[in-house]
Amino acid sequence: MWSKNRLIGGTLLVVLTLLLTAGLALAQGGNYERSETLYTTGNAWSPPTDWNPITNWNYATGTTGLCYETPFLYDPLEDEMKPWLAKKGEWVTSDTYLMDLRKGIKWQDGEEFTAQDVKFTFELGKRFDGVYYSTLWKWLDEIVAIGEYSLEFRFSDPLYQQWENYLYSIAIVPKHRWKDKSQEDVLSGANKNPIGTGAYRYETHSQDRMVWVKNEDWWATDLLGREVAPKYVVDIVNRSNNVSLGMLLQGQIDWSNNFLPGVPSLVENYSNVHTYYEEKPYMLSANTAFLFLNLTKKPMDDTDFRKATGFAVDSGKIVSNVYGHIVKASNPTGLLPNWSKYVSEETVDEKGFSYDPAKAKEILDKAGYKDVNDDGFREGPDGSTIELTIIVPNGWTDWMQSIRIVRDGLNAVGINATVKFPDFGNYQDKIHAGTFDMAINNFGSSVSNSPFTFYEWLFQSPIKDRMSNGNFGRYENQEVFDLVTELNKTPTSDTEAMKETITDIQDIFLTDLPAVPLWYNGMWFQGNTSHWKNWPSGAEDTPDHMPSTWSGYWQMGGLLTLTELEPAK
């Protein structure tokens, strides 16, 4: 019927051909010298497909930061704006902002960087609604370029805090390459072969990595005396935090921004693993994890119940048992350490809370939550049963363990709560639609130039059917909404006025406690010192930058970290 030998031979032929074509199908060339290459990971969870700074939820690691740059940088450790593409910026009148640009900045294609590029970039938001900063134009009237290197931004209703945030988050794109782009190109274009002003150029990419190569003509070398050390930056797409851990320990990865459990023992057992602090909390703080309570449901609509929740939850136990002390318990206000100057100690002393189950029981007793039917759990003051579900996305292991501790705390004071782990889409749907009871979330509480961004998320208003950007518990209080707006309209230089407004907001927050701040999620960072040294750290005589490759964080210290690194050998 058939010859066996022929069949085997044929198969082998097929195998070889397939292997060869598979190799060929991926053609191109080049290897990277280990001593010149920095391997990073922790930002990308999908293959790089997009180098468009406008799609800021999707672009390849480093698109903004390494390739495209922003007028300013922000240093969260010093709470300070640093001029970058801009030489300086100031409010010349209460509604006119004057920005002076540095001379001598060049695009990677050799063209000169001018005020026209800045004007063009900001005006993209005016032309296309879908651009993430388009709402800027509700309070900005016009941009006037004065000569080649100065611009005047004339505002109708300046929102100072938000403006400063834009100054270090909007990446400037080259007008000469972008002026003919259609709406579709700007909003959904991949922008292949990106040309920015930054320290790195696009080299190549594949399914599992993004490769940047040093821009030898980077302006900051001449103008600021700064030079990035690695010739190549290879950002590896995360498979899982475990794979990243293995690669970090083997020295295949130099810089990991993954959440890795058990960091304290790694630091102890591996001399080449480096963290920002040598001991706890090991990590800088990046955002605040809140327990959101759904105020549209009973009994979460009751302030006493929410306060009792605050006293019942042992966030210290989450810090030690779940995270092994790589995070810190949150201040009752939820304000991140870099905003600690805004925390009003008085208000916290008077109205704050801490883990105290006896106190929680006392509040519940007083408010009429009693166990009427002897099932071991309290019923509501009106006799209704209480059965609450706490949710976090499935697979987010640290959060999954955390809500078990929250549940235990609630059970211990007699509140019937259980945990559930829906998949991410389902979880998100529940918090947006307001069908959850309790949920942990931190998506909008990230470190920034102003507590305004934090409060804007926490007290998102107005309340709509779907709350997709914060205030998931649907806390409605016009007074605090107005205070947040007022804060936004306070000049960033007027620290005193900011403090005053923020104190008022804290007071209301702690009085009503619409959500319970639990812990400060870390800015996960693990460096490996085998190939690169001089990593940022809390110790003396070392660079002080927030070492993060996360999108939006390059401007907050990631890029400056690259200028400090030195080859280990």
Next chain:
Amino acid sequence: MKRYFSRKVFIYILTFFLAVTIDWLVPRFMPGNPVQNMLSRASIQSDAAEVMRGYYTKAFGLDVPLWQQYLNFWQAIFHGDLGVSVYMFPEKVTNVIFRAVPYDLALLVPSVLLSWIAGNKFGAFAARSRWLDNTILPITYLLRATPYMWLAILMAWSLGIVWGIFPISGAYSFSMQPSFSFAFLVSFLRHWFLPFASLFIVQFGGWAIGMRNMIIYELEEDYSHYLESLGAPRSLVRKYAFRNAMLPQITGLALRLGQVVAGALATEIVFSYPGIGYLLLQAINNQDYFLIQGCFLFIVIGVLLANFIIDVVYVIVDPRTRQGMEGT
């Protein structure tokens, strides 16, 4: 003959239509919304978020009623357009899939074919050797019964981490770019070996057991005994038994080949091998309707095509099919 094939083709078209419809429908039953999922990674002001959501919902064609989306979907399929991926926005689904397919073929075609050939030979051989039957065969039973995921993790752990002989993830080294060089080929093969071997071992066990049982069964058949009683040499009897035992194995092979595109889901997840299986998992996690549809479309086409080919092959290798057709 003509009637036989036209009936088959009709059934295939019907199956295709139904499978693709289900494939379109199922992702849409998932709770949540892909555009929302995608934009949740953005740090944006809430009023801007509203506008952006509107824009991207429209861009993905999700702003029209469901029946309209369904019609648009069929129309697009016939234009070879599978839409834009959410997970790998703004890449086209067809590009994403075509890039992943070579990895699947490189992994599955050799593992399926080689394990089939080796498994059948070994099974037939083991059937007449008591010694092999008592030693190696139980091991293949064990391998066959081991949950694949566990076996793969065990291999990755022992050969990859403990002894460090093979890398445990990816399709080639991170310090390399794909090129047609010797170094790259070596790196590719080293990364290829573990996933390949894990697939090979498991399938080998299955084929060997199947073949061994079939041979023993065939040797007990009347025709074998009759042949023997006629004084035919043992090798001739075995040859006939082997031919008959082959038939179910061919069907099995066809089904395996049909799954060639997505048959290595677990392998690709354990070894982070960038084929369709890995892609499909990511697509589901990211609620990427279009990529899920695209992956399944390929799987459906693969299975149907393999079945069709086997229908043809059967006509050639099994005379009874031919006679049956002539009879109708």
